[in-house]
Amino acid sequence: MIQRRKEKIQALVEAGVELFPNDYRISHTVQDIQHLVEGKSGDISGEFSVSMAGRMMAVNLFGKSAFIRFRDRTGQLQAYIRMDKVGAPAYAMFKKLDIGDFVGMTGGLFQTKTGEWTLLADSIRLLSKAMRPLPEKFHGLKDPEKRYRQRYLDLIMNGDVRELFMKRSRMVQAIRAFLLDRAFLEVETPMMQPLPGGADAKPFKTFHNSLSMDLFLRIAPELYLKRLITGGFERVFEINRNFRNEGISTRHNPEFTMLEFYQAYATYEDLMTMTEEMFRDVARQVTGSARIVYQGETIDFGETWRRLPMLESLEKIAGVDPSMLDSREQLLDFAGSKGISFGGESDDMGIGKILTKLFDVLVEPKLIQPTFITGYPIEVSPLSRRSSRQPEFADRFELFIAGREIANGFSELNDPEDQKNRFVEQLNHKEAGDETPHMIDEDYITALEYGMPPTAGEGIGIDRLAMLLTDSASIRDVILFPHMKPAEKL
RNA sequence: GGGCCGUUAGCUCAAUCAGGCAGAGCACCUGACUCUUAAUCAGUAGGUUGUUGGUUCGAUUCCAACACGGCCCA
Incomplete structure (x- = not known):
């Protein structure tokens, strides 16, 4: 197949055709044409001339004329190539071109008998040669493995995929605009960290040669962003990649995009309200509506969302009897009756961790409409401020939509003593053989000792939000190169 | 890590159940055609059936292992 094409290419070269020129300029995109012809009809090819370019996607060849469809970044347009218009030599060259080649054409516009606006070419030339044939035009490219591995082919062949990634880009832009509009400062903090902090996850490890030290790809930017709050910025955000050395699934990619933002003089309750506004705003900008459909479920970002303390959700949704909340044994029995196993860890788990596990399995999948769960146990919230009223719980929420965690926010712990104790507590629970260094981020404690204003912060999983807004079942469908x-071979 | 499913021409898929020369559409190549749009018509060509091994006179088909992928579970 490729051999055959090479022979044809050889014929083009021998005819003096340059395969990869770089001197062509366009005057209009496909989208521009729509505006140009507004209010006009018939043959207006004498009125003006345009220079256009794009990839040839289809050719209907007749003897001495042809219709082609070509595509640029804004859309697809038909062109009519006639031997009497472009001249015999150019027409002979054109007949040697393939679907997939890039061409440049100049000419005027006319409507075909079906009313379709068409470029009537008075010249055509090759702009870049495709050495391989494109996938089939009607069925397109379906094989998921090939779509992910060769995303460029997926993008060429599948318009819905192109649209999806443009949506994702608009989504990120809308989030950025929302935060900038509220005086947040966009910052970039280290991806390579000497101590991976801010979350509980296995990190990727690397080595810096000239510093002769281990570094870790970050699992979260949190501790650095809060240093910036200490530094006086008061409102900061970062949209960037985190890396977690864990399994790959329809919901997990080893690198994923996270938004984190921090606002001084705000509480976790303020952030819940702000999150509602942000999601409504972003959903409208991306999908045109605050109501979206995800995998057959209608999800409504309108109005105020349900706010439910975790314990109450366990009682109402998981059927946990309030009387057993204080008893490890009863909770473990209850978990066992629901088929939840803790591996060998249960001896080590406090009530807070058991409750969280029960919540993950029994409640989380049932939270379809946007729901804020509040009142997380301190045990699982090492960076959150202690609730003034209930010191065993944190001033924290997580947001669930369509049965998944989408966001996590809390009033920040800014008491350095309490923070240090919680780090120590965390260290005691680290597994032996863990690759992560068993050290405390002393500089972060030092920063807190210089004083951090009362602050609330939140992280939002950008890929998961993109899945929601594009109705994608797998995270691989919203990541360009999963x-x-x-x-072994292509 | 476990379970189920998949891998056949450039692409989308048949044939496998019940072993017997591996097929179609589109793409490609040649020819005809100046309003087609999944163009049409005629003809040609295109395959190490994911890899390795086993059973068999004979394996795309049955068996095993492996690789890669999809979905579900942990």
């Missing part, structure tokens, strides 16, 4: 094992 991670896969190397293929």
Whole structure:
């Protein structure tokens, strides 16, 4: 197949055709044409001339004329190539071109008998040669493995995929605009950290040669962003990649995009309200509506969302009897009766961790409409401020939509003593053989000792939000180049 | 890590159940055609059936292992 095409290309070269020129300029995109022809009809090819370019997606060849469809970044347009218009030599060259080649054409516009606006070419030239054939035009490219590995083919062939990634880009822009509008400062903090902090996850490890030290790809930017709050910025955000050395699934990619933002003089309750506004705003800008459909479920971002303390959700949704909340044994029995196993860890788990596990399995999948769960146990919230009224719980929420965690926010712990104690507590629970260094981020404690204003912060999983807004079942569908094992061959 | 499913021409898929020369559409190549749009018509060509091994006179088909992928579970 490729051999055959090479022979044809050889014929083009021998005819003096340059395969990869770089001197062509366009005057209009496909989208521009729509405006140009507004209010006009018929053959207006004498009125003006345009220079256009794009990839040839289809050719209907007749003897001495042809219709082609070509595509640029804004859309697809038809062109009519006639031998009497472009001249015999150019027409002969054109007949040697393939679907997939990039061409440049000049000419005027006319409507075909079906009313379709068409470029009547008075010149055509090759702009870049495709050496391989494109996938089939009607069925397109379906094989998921090939779509992920060769995303460029997926983007060429599948318009819905192009649209999806443009939506994702608009979504990120809308979030950025929302925060900038509220005086947040966009910052970038280290991706490579000497101590991976801000979350509980296995990090990727790397080595810096000239510093002769281990570094870790960050699992979260949190501790650095809060240093910036200490530094006086008061409102900061970062949209960037986190890396977690864990499993790959329809909901997990080893690198994923996270928004984190921090606002001084705000509480976790303020952030819940702000999150409602942000999601409504972003959903409207991306999908045109604050009501979206995800995998058959209608999800409504309108109005105020349900706010439910975790204990109450366990009682109401999981059927936990309030009388057993104080008893490890009863909770473990209850978990066992629901088929939840804790592996060998249960001896080590406090009530807070058991409750959280029960919540993850029994409640989380049932939270379809946007729901804020509040009142997380301190045990699972090492960076959150202690509730003034209930010191065993944190001033924290998580947001669940369509049965998944989408966001996590809390009033920040800014008491350095309490923070240090919680780090120590966390260290005591680290597994042996863990690759992560068993050290405390002393500089973060030092920063807190210089004083951090009362602050609330939140993280939002950008990929998961993109899944919601694009109705995608797998995270791989919203990441341009998801991670896969190397293929043996293409 | 476990379970189920998949891998056949450039692409989308048949044939496998019940072993017997591996097929179609589109793409490609040649020819005809100046309003087609999944163009049409005629003809040609295109395959190490994911890899390795086993059973068999004979394996795309049955068996095993492996690789890669999808979905579900942990």
